[in-house]
Amino acid sequence: MIIRPKEEMKKHTSFKIGGPAECYVVPENFNELSKLLNFLKNERIITYIIGNGTNLLVGDKGIAGCVIEIGPKLSKITVKGTRITAEAGATLAQVAEIAEQKGLSGLEPLSGIPGTVGGAVVMNAGAYDCEMKDVVESVTAMTRTGESLEYGVEKLGFGYRTSSIEAKKLIVTKVVFNLTPDNKNEIKKRMAEYKVMREKKQPLEYPSAGSIFKRPEKHYAGVLISDCNFAGKNINDAEVSRKHCGFIINKGNATAKDVTRLIELIQNAVLAFYGILLEPEIKMWGKFDK
Ligand SMILES: Cc1cc2nc3c(=O)[nH]c(=O)nc-3n(C[C@H](O)[C@H](O)[C@H](O)COP(=O)(O)OP(=O)(O)OC[C@H]3O[C@@H](n4cnc5c(N)ncnc54)[C@H](O)[C@@H]3O)c2cc1C
Numbered sequence: 001m002i003i004r005p006k007e008e009m010k011k012h013t014s015f016k017i018g019g020p021a022e023c024y025v026v027p028e029n030f031n032e033l034s035k036l037l038n039f040l041k042n043e044r045i046i047t048y049i050i051g052n053g054t055n056l057l058v059g060d061k062g063i064a065g066c067v068i069e070i071g072p073k074l075s076k077i078t079v080k081g082t083r084i085t086a087e088a089g090a091t092l093a094q095v096a097e098i099a100e101q102k103g104l105s106g107l108e109p110l111s112g113i114p115g116t117v118g119g120a121v122v123m124n125a126g127a128y129d130c131e132m133k134d135v136v137e138s139v140t141a142m143t144r145t146g147e148s149l150e151y152g153v154e155k156l157g158f159g160y161r162t163s164s165i166e167a168k169k170l171i172v173t174k175v176v177f178n179l180t181p182d183n184k185n186e187i188k189k190r191m192a193e194y195k196v197m198r199e200k201k202q203p204l205e206y207p208s209a210g211s212i213f214k215r216p217e218k219h220y221a222g223v224l225i226s227d228c229n230f231a232g233k234n235i236n237d238a239e240v241s242r243k244h245c246g247f248i249i250n251k252g253n254a255t256a257k258d259v260t261r262l263i264e265l266i267q268n269a270v271l272a273f274y275g276i277l278l279e280p281e282i283k284m285w286g287k288f289d290k
Contacts, residue, residue: 001036002026009058009067009286012050014114016207017256018058019286021048021067028073030173034146037171040066041144048285049171051119052091055209059286060256070118070171079104082179083137088118088172092125095177100191105182106135108190112198114210118172122165123281124158128194133158137178141170148173161214161281203241206249212263213246213278221278222246228269235262257289 003025009018023045027033040047046065050056074089079102086095096111109128113120121139124132139151149170157164165172198204213221225231225245232242234251238258241247248259267278 001028001032007067009053009063012067012069013053013056013058013209014207015057015209015254015259016250017060017254017259018056019060019062019256021058021063021065021286023066024069025066026069026071026073030074030142030148033068033070033074033171033173034142034148036068037142037144037146047144049118051089051116052114054114055119055123055282057209057256057259057282057284059284059288061287061289063286068171070173071116074173075116082181084177084179086117086175086177088116088121088174090117091115092117092120096191099177099179100184100187103181103184103187104179105187105190106130106179107177108187109194110135111191112195117175121156121172121175122163123161124163126161128197131158135177135179137176139165139172139176140174141165141172144169144171201244203243203247203249206241206251208241208247208249209282211246211281212248213266214281216276216278219274219276220246224270224274224276224278225266228266228273230266230269233262233265235259235265238262240266255289256284260284260288 005023006020007024008020010016027036048067050067050069071089074087077086077090077098092110092113096107099107109130113125120132136153142148222245230240231245233240235258237251237254239249239251241249270276270278
């Protein structure tokens with residue numbers, strides 16, 4: 001397997017932010033992953049799992065511990081009838097493309113989410129009134145001692161942008177989607193429409209981690225932030241997107257400290273104006289400067 005000491009995490013996050021991980025490992029297969037997990041547990045080394053790094057803010061001082069990548073090396077996809085089985089490192093876009101080719105519908109609204117299938121299950125990622133829980137039938141996951149278990153969706157505690165996978169410290173290795181047969185051209189058309197909607201609304205031309213905050217009940221975080229006059233507000237190169245105030249973008253050399261300071265300013269303003277505490281959707285890893 002590939003082992004890289006002192007690996008800059010900014011190379012692995014869509015935000016292009018993050019200091020070095022003590023150790024960054026890319027297993028080539030699940031057998032290696034199982035052995036690696038056992039070793040790290042026995043050595044009591046703190047372990048993080050990264051997919052495509054699209055929902056992460058890593059501290060400027062980096063991460064003490066080991067980051068394991070479940071990405072392109074573990075991304076085989078197979079199709080049987082209406083079921084698609086994807087290894088956790090496959091991207092949602094790859095699975096959606098295969099679904100389209102096979103005339104299987106259900107993934108179109110999720111096809112533009114830039115994460116892996118593993119990351120998307122953990123986050124119960126969703127868009128346009130569809131969430132992972134609506135299309136996933138079962139998940140195979142490894143325990144921190146390398147044992148593999150299968151879980152039906154009802155066992156995964158799916159909620160808004162959350163699942164019980166993280167709390168159980170499981171590592172997703174395989175996901176089975178059960179989809180609905182449909183006309184290929186119709187599926188293709190819908191995927192293209194969702195892509196246009198995304199491009200119109202989101203600042204995809206800049207590095208970001210998607211929506212910074214979860215949607216508060218009965219509100220949209222982006223609207224609350226915009227109403228507090230935060231559009232375009234910046235701390236150094238971290239800026240609240242004018243196109244979508246729910247996004248913080250990296251205009252060049254933003255640091256995790258810049259982003260966390262901006263997050264705090266936004267939270268304070270929205271709390272003072274609306275009495276609503278915005279909860280971050282992104283995961284924050286490692287050591288942050290104060
Ligand atoms: C431009 C942009 C647009 C976005 N739009 C959306 C959207 O519309 N809807 C939405 O929900 N999200 C959106 N996101 C956020 C993000 O893409 C999703 O949350 C995605 O599911 C994260 O997947 P990932 O592979 O990048 O996970 P990562 O960012 O690598 O990790 C996220 C979390 O999942 C865990 N994880 C990852 N893989 C595994 C695994 N195999 N086993 C166990 N744990 C794992 C990590 O430990 C971490 O806790 C967007 C992000 C960007 C940058």
